[in-house]
Amino acid sequence: MPLIGGGAPLLLWAIISYSGAFANAFFPTPVQILQAGAKLLSDGVLIGDILASSGRVLFGFLAAAIVSIPIGLLMGTFHTMEGLFSPVVGSVRYMPVAAFVPLVMIWFGYDEPAKVLIVFLGIVLYNTTMIVDAVRKIPNEILNAAYTLGVSRPILLFQVIFPAALPSILDTMRTNIAGAWNFLILAEVIAAKQGLGFRIIQSQRYVDTDKVLFCICVIGLIGLLTDYALRKLAIALTPWSEHS
Amino acid sequence: MSLSLDFVNNPLAGRFWGSATSAMTELSLHPPGAAGSKFPAPPPPEELPDKLCVQKISKIFDYQSQPLTVLQDVDLSLKSNEFVCLVGASGCGKSTLLNIVAGLTAPTSGRILVDQEEVTGPGSDRGMVFQAYSLFPWLTVAKNIEFGLKLQKLSKRERRERIAYYLEVVGLSRFANAFPKQLSGGMKQRAAIARALANEPEVLLMDEPFGALDAQTKEQLQLFMREMWERTHTTILMVTHDVEEAIFLSSRVAVMEAHPGRIKESVEIELPEHRELEMKSEVSFIQLKRRITTMLGHG
Ligand SMILES: Nc1ncnc2c1ncn2[C@@H]1O[C@H](COP(=O)(O)OP(=O)(O)O)[C@@H](O)[C@H]1O
Ligand SMILES: [Mg+2]
Numbered sequence: 001m002p003l004i005g006g007g008a009p010l011l012l013w014a015i016i017s018y019s020g021a022f023a024n025a026f027f028p029t030p031v032q033i034l035q036a037g038a039k040l041l042s043d044g045v046l047i048g049d050i051l052a053s054s055g056r057v058l059f060g061f062l063a064a065a066i067v068s069i070p071i072g073l074l075m076g077t078f079h080t081m082e083g084l085f086s087p088v089v090g091s092v093r094y095m096p097v098a099a100f101v102p103l104v105m106i107w108f109g110y111d112e113p114a115k116v117l118i119v120f121l122g123i124v125l126y127n128t129t130m131i132v133d134a135v136r137k138i139p140n141e142i143l144n145a146a147y148t149l150g151v152s153r154p155i156l157l158f159q160v161i162f163p164a165a166l167p168s169i170l171d172t173m174r175t176n177i178a179g180a181w182n183f184l185i186l187a188e189v190i191a192a193k194q195g196l197g198f199r200i201i202q203s204q205r206y207v208d209t210d211k212v213l214f215c216i217c218v219i220g221l222i223g224l225l226t227d228y229a230l231r232k233l234a235i236a237l238t239p240w241s242e243h244s
Numbered sequence: 245m246s247l248s249l250d251f252v253n254n255p256l257a258g259r260f261w262g263s264a265t266s267a268m269t270e271l272s273l274h275p276p277g278a279a280g281s282k283f284p285a286p287p288p289p290e291e292l293p294d295k296l297c298v299q300k301i302s303k304i305f306d307y308q309s310q311p312l313t314v315l316q317d318v319d320l321s322l323k324s325n326e327f328v329c330l331v332g333a334s335g336c337g338k339s340t341l342l343n344i345v346a347g348l349t350a351p352t353s354g355r356i357l358v359d360q361e362e363v364t365g366p367g368s369d370r371g372m373v374f375q376a377y378s379l380f381p382w383l384t385v386a387k388n389i390e391f392g393l394k395l396q397k398l399s400k401r402e403r404r405e406r407i408a409y410y411l412e413v414v415g416l417s418r419f420a421n422a423f424p425k426q427l428s429g430g431m432k433q434r435a436a437i438a439r440a441l442a443n444e445p446e447v448l449l450m451d452e453p454f455g456a457l458d459a460q461t462k463e464q465l466q467l468f469m470r471e472m473w474e475r476t477h478t479t480i481l482m483v484t485h486d487v488e489e490a491i492f493l494s495s496r497v498a499v500m501e502a503h504p505g506r507i508k509e510s511v512e513i514e515l516p517e518h519r520e521l522e523m524k525s526e527v528s529f530i531q532l533k534r535r536i537t538t539m540l541g542h543g
Contacts, residue, residue, distance in 0.1 A: 141376070141378040144343075144378070145372065145378040146391075147346075148346050148366050148367075148372040149440075149443060150366075240381050240382050241382075
């Protein structure tokens with residue numbers, strides 16, 4: 001099934017591109033796309049682009065995880081914490097992060113921290129709200145069982161709520177890393193000297209459609225690999241959970 | 245350590261008798277209603293103070309911004325070593341009452357006493373077994389049992405002994421290192437019962453613990469539960485909607501009526517101490533069943 005699911009669009013692409021219905025400059029064949037990739041590699045820019053973009057995503061993603069996991073757990077557990085954070089999380093969540101990009105550039109310049117910050121801002125609130133939900137979905141029976149076994153609040157948080165929510169937290173991370181790539185491209189499109197998003201914009205200027213497509217495919221591939229790695233990580237960290 | 249299923253020979257067995265004796269000592273020091281008397285007569289066993297006392301418990305919920313009286317002036321007490329089953333129609337407030345006893349829900353009014361002392365929040369003196377989903381899925385069966393023992397700050401050796409003992413009691417020794425997802429429904433409930441028992445609570449509360457099981461597993465667990473009680477004589481308050489189960493297991497059945505929920509009547513179950521599943525088809529059993537079912541029907 002995955003072969004058909006992945007193969008069918010590729011076949012369709014090949015048929016359209018080889019049919020000559022569109023100029024190859026606009027609609028390159030799969031072989032041309034791969035050749036463009038080889039060119040990027042031999043020019044010595046591809047690896048640098050991949051590393052630059054992946055690094056930004058990684059740091060932004062990790063920072064968002066470090067901030068959102070404790071805040072989400074606290075908000076989900078304690079009503080007082082929810083009262084403290086929810087005005088910010090609730091309202092800012094509906095403001096498009098893309099709109100903040102110029103502001104970030106004005107305040108933090110065009111360097112690495114600004115890009116990492118955009119990735120961070122892009123996903124931190126989603127992470128938090130999803131983790132709050134994960135905590136809320138912990139079955140009451142689990143919490144009540146813990147209470148009748150004699151837990152105190154801190155023990156409940158660290159030894160019950162955290163492990164109980166961990167599978168959902170890992171799921172959240174897996175979902176939101178895709179979002180991290182979206183915001184990274186947004187940041188790189190606006191200002192960068194390196195990176196896959198930058199390469200896409202650069203190639204667009206010269207109508208190197210094949211390079212644009214190649215970079216998009218690379219991002220997709222990195223996404224797949226990350227997803228696979230995070231899934232393996234989830235299985236390793238929570239072998240006790242039901243994994244689909 | 246050798247694991248014996250004979251409770252009296254078990255090094256951990258002392259607790260149950262230990263607590264009964266300490267209650268007696270306490271009583272002879274402060275006899276209720278006999279203050280000042282120098283030589284209080286030792287009380288006959290049936291006048292032992294109540295292990296658990298539910299006093300005038302009422303609970304009013306907010307239901308669609310209307311007050312909904314779910315429990316009204318519920319009184320119920322359990323003697324030490326008593327196994328009481330609470331039966332009643334679905335929605336009459338059984339779970340609410342049990343949660344109040346466990347300290348998980350606050351009553352609107354009334355008090356809960358354990359060993360004459362008022363309790364408010366939840367505590368390890370009142371262990372609880374739920375209908376399902378209460379095992380910690382991230383811990384193995386042994387670690388689930390150990391969870392409460394660690395909270396009680398038992399030494400590593402004590403914890404190991406208790407885990408081994410209660411795993412043996414519920415017949416799950418071979419599954420000590422299994423995660424809950426690897427167990428069948430019946431095994432999960434046995435593990436949850438072991439976890440609650442290992443904490444050695446003063447009172448064990450159970451809310452329809454066999455309600456989610458198939459008929460055959462349910463009967464097996466009823467038998468297991470009764471045997472367990474015959475050995476340990478833990479004080480148990482169990483909710484069930486299955487009248488047959490209530491009669492088979494308990495020394496007394498408390499029948500609840502609804503709207504508002506209160507205890508309608510208590511029926512002493514005068515069946516032999518040692519119970520077998522075959523008893524369910526005996527005349528005396530069927531008569532009890534008919535009597536209680538009638539009470540429920542006219543609630
Ligand atoms: N948190 C709650 N808020 C409002 N009503 C509740 C709540 N919990 C239970 N009830 C109501 O109280 C009644 C008794 O519920 P419950 O104790 O679960 O009954 P039982 O266990 O006997 O089936 C039901 O009518 C139920 O709808
Ligand atoms: Mg119920």
